Amino acid sequence: MADLDDEDVAKLQANAQASAEALVGGAAEGTESGNADGNGWPTTLSTIWECEMIEPDTNRFGKRIWRCMWCGYEKTHPNATKALAHVLRLNGKDVKTCKKGASITPQYMDRYRDLRRQNDAKTESWKLANQAVQDAVESQ
Numbered sequence: 640m641a642d643l644d645d646e647d648v649a650k651l652q653a654n655a656q657a658s659a660e661a662l663v664g665g666a667a668e669g670t671e672s673g674n675a676d677g678n679g680w681p682t683t684l685s686t687i688w689e690c691e692m693i694e695p696d697t698n699r700f701g702k703r704i705w706r707c708m709w710c711g712y713e714k715t716h717p718n719a720t721k722a723l724a725h726v727l728r729l730n731g732k733d734v735k736t737c738k739k740g741a742s743i744t745p746q747y748m749d750r751y752r753d754l755r756r757q758n759d760a761k762t763e764s765w766k767l768a769n770q771a772v773q774d775a776v777e778s779q
Contacts, residue, residue, distance in 0.1 A: 684754045687722045692747065710741035723758070726751050 687693050692708040695717050705717040707725055712735055714721065724732035726743060737743065743751075 682750070684750050685757075687719045687726075687751075687754065688717075690747070690750065692743075693722050693726065707737060707741075709743050710738040712737065720758075723751060723755060727755060 728736040
């Protein structure tokens with residue numbers, strides 16, 4: 640059984656990265672200058688922090704937080720997955736869901752759903768790429 644050298648592993652990782660990028664269709668599309676709403680904010684998001692309604696900040700004790708501008712919820716330790724789960728009102732992510740009274744517009748909900756689909760696709764592509772590398776190593 641032959642061992643893979645560093646060059647072989649690097650090639651496999653590069654192929655996996657290219658596959659991941661092709662699968663998600665370029666994560667930063669929404670940040671291009673021609674793809675913004677009337678206020679200059681991206682119409683698609685590559686991260687929740689690009690949304691003006693989720694605001695990273697520091698609280699009065701100097702701790703890093705994020706704040707939902709839809710409902711006013713604040714959480715310490717900024718975490719993009721939790722912030723996205725909050726506005727999508729997903730349970731089980733160790734974060735309160737955005738209040739039902741908060742009227743998130745359909746355009747924003749579409750952005751949030753698209754971002755979640757993009758993140759899920761990226762996660763799945765990384766799993767497949769890692770499995771391909773593992774299979775290649777085991778077959779040597």
